[in-house]
Amino acid sequence: MTYLLGIFQTIGVHTLLGLSAYLLLLTGQLSLAQVGFFAIGAYVSGILTVIFTWNIFPALAIGAFTAGFFAFLVGFPALRVKGLMLVVATISFSEIVRLFFFNLSWRVNVNGLEVGPDSTQGFREIRYFAANGWEQIHIVGLIWFMVIVVMLALWWLDQVRAGAVLRAVGTDELAAQSSGINLTMVKVAAMTGGGVIAGIGGGLFAHSTTYVDHHTFVILLATFAVSYPIIGGLRSVMGTLLAVIFIQGVIVEGLRFMGDYRNLIFGLLIILVMNLRPQGLLDGHLLEDLKKLLGRLTKGEKADA
Amino acid sequence: MLSVNNLVTSYGLIKALKGVSIEAKQGDVTCILGPNGAGKTTLMFTLAGILSEDAGSVSLLGHSLNGLGAPKVLRQGLALVPENRLVFADMSVHENLLAGAFTQSRAMAAQVSDDIDKMYTRFPILKARHDQPAGTLSGGEQQMLALARALMSRPSILLMDEPSVGLSPLIVDEIFAIIKQLNEDGMSILLVEQNATKALQVADYFYLLDQGKVTFSGTPDQLKDDDVIKRAYLGGS
Numbered sequence: 001m002t003y004l005l006g007i008f009q010t011i012g013v014h015t016l017l018g019l020s021a022y023l024l025l026l027t028g029q030l031s032l033a034q035v036g037f038f039a040i041g042a043y044v045s046g047i048l049t050v051i052f053t054w055n056i057f058p059a060l061a062i063g064a065f066t067a068g069f070f071a072f073l074v075g076f077p078a079l080r081v082k083g084l085m086l087v088v089a090t091i092s093f094s095e096i097v098r099l100f101f102f103n104l105s106w107r108v109n110v111n112g113l114e115v116g117p118d119s120t121q122g123f124r125e126i127r128y129f130a131a132n133g134w135e136q137i138h139i140v141g142l143i144w145f146m147v148i149v150v151m152l153a154l155w156w157l158d159q160v161r162a163g164a165v166l167r168a169v170g171t172d173e174l175a176a177q178s179s180g181i182n183l184t185m186v187k188v189a190a191m192t193g194g195g196v197i198a199g200i201g202g203g204l205f206a207h208s209t210t211y212v213d214h215h216t217f218v219i220l221l222a223t224f225a226v227s228y229p230i231i232g233g234l235r236s237v238m239g240t241l242l243a244v245i246f247i248q249g250v251i252v253e254g255l256r257f258m259g260d261y262r263n264l265i266f267g268l269l270i271i272l273v274m275n276l277r278p279q280g281l282l283d284g285h286l287l288e289d290l291k292k293l294l295g296r297l298t299k300g301e302k303a304d305a
Numbered sequence: 306m307l308s309v310n311n312l313v314t315s316y317g318l319i320k321a322l323k324g325v326s327i328e329a330k331q332g333d334v335t336c337i338l339g340p341n342g343a344g345k346t347t348l349m350f351t352l353a354g355i356l357s358e359d360a361g362s363v364s365l366l367g368h369s370l371n372g373l374g375a376p377k378v379l380r381q382g383l384a385l386v387p388e389n390r391l392v393f394a395d396m397s398v399h400e401n402l403l404a405g406a407f408t409q410s411r412a413m414a415a416q417v418s419d420d421i422d423k424m425y426t427r428f429p430i431l432k433a434r435h436d437q438p439a440g441t442l443s444g445g446e447q448q449m450l451a452l453a454r455a456l457m458s459r460p461s462i463l464l465m466d467e468p469s470v471g472l473s474p475l476i477v478d479e480i481f482a483i484i485k486q487l488n489e490d491g492m493s494i495l496l497v498e499q500n501a502t503k504a505l506q507v508a509d510y511f512y513l514l515d516q517g518k519v520t521f522s523g524t525p526d527q528l529k530d531d532d533v534i535k536r537a538y539l540g541g542s
């Protein structure tokens with residue numbers, strides 16, 4: 001049971017990370033900065049609950065806000081460039097964040113114990129949940145509550161004008177500009193929103209694992225973040241969730257006996273999807289087919305009744 | 306109506322427009338001819354606020370458009386139909402039309418809905434394909450959609466960048482008939498074209514742009530009498 005809950009926990013946190021990249025990918029921007037925002041959310045919320053003994057909810061909110069603020073700041077210069085240059089710029093940001101936390105030593109005596117980020121030794125005492133009597137099921141419940149809230153928010157965004165604006169920018173920047181869309185504002189807003197989502201994910205990750213260090217926030221995690229929406233497809237937020245379940249549930253966990261060779265399969269999967277389903281697993285056609293199937297099933301049930 | 310004076314636009318050290326001055330009168334179709342690399346698209350982008358000018362001035366109905374940026378220029382009433390149509394391929398025809406009204410406020414939802422109905426009346430093929438992804442339309446249909454999308458912003462003047470490019474002769478005829486009809490309905494149009502023969506059917510005034518400079522301006526009759534233009538653009542000897 002604990003093992004299964006652990007998988008749910010991982011899938012939930014990675015879904016948040018993937019959704020943060022999904023939002024930016026809607027505008028056609030490939031960013032590897034999500035892991036940097038994730039790290040900021042993890043450390044800031046951890047510091048607030050551990051050193052300042054805050055409640056988890058305001059700590060998560062401030063962690064997310066701080067990550068969003070840095071995403072906003074990074075957005076302006078980073079989004080002046082596109083494609084590979086944006087990838088390089090955002091990798092650089094993530095590495096700066098990682099190396100900052102690698103060097104951050106802020107040890108404080110709280111209730112007779114020395115706690116806080118300890119540079120190369122990592123940040124070990126993020127035990128808010130255990131100290132406040134949370135069971136693992138409650139932690140998984142909180143993570144999935146946040147996943148559902150974020151997914152609903154992104155789904156709603158897609159139903160209103162803002163979603164169409166994001167997709168318009170992602171489809172064709174020139175056409176978007178000639179339709180009167182302010183490219184910089186849209187891209188920076190998407191970057192900021194993605195930063196907030198990654199920050200929430202990072203905060204939940206730090207508190208559910210109780211320990212983070214600079215090794216946690218390497219580029220591989222950033223690669224995972226952008227791979228989920230690319231593999232899942234950008235037509236629906238469900239695509240990202242499906243991709244996380246497939247990669248974390250099937251490839252990472254199901255093929256654990258293969259050890260590090262799983263990374264080869266992960267790479268192969270990306271190449272296959274790029275070639276065979278460039279629109280992602282859950283593309284427009286499949287989504288339409290699923291809607292029709294659902295419609296038929298619902299009609300069938302009504303007829304039976 | 307649209308007045309452009311000594312416009313200079315550069316890409317880094319390269320000057321693409323070297324002091325362009327043109328005038329587009331209200332109710333007219335003003336055509337800019339020119340070979341590839343003349344700076345026609347750069348001029349369109351600068352007028353639409355997509356590129357920033359280095360020097361010179363642009364004004365529409367007496368209001369300066371300098372430095373406003375694309376969203377504000379569109380709100381001032383200048384809409385661009387870019388070259389190669391550039392529709393939002395994954396969005397439906399209907400969503401593309403809504404995209405043309407992004408600059409309209411939410412309070413104008415009823416007006417937007419009316420405008421979409423008007424577009425469907427003007428372009429019946431778009432109504433027939435309203436829920437189809439725009440990327441699956443033919444080239445001519447995409448051009449109509451790009452045009453309709455630009456009209457959704459209720460412009461005072463429409464900038465059309467080479468609407469005939471990449472289309473078959475029959476479709477080009479259809480597009481030019483639409484341009485003529487739009488103009489007869491009162492729309493002022495600034496048209497960039499390489500197809501001078503077609504442009505002569507609709508335009509009231511011509512400019513020839515070459516290497517970033519205006520090298521000719523005149524009426525259709527003056528254009529037809531110019532030997533150089535006749536040889537280069539009208540297939541004459």
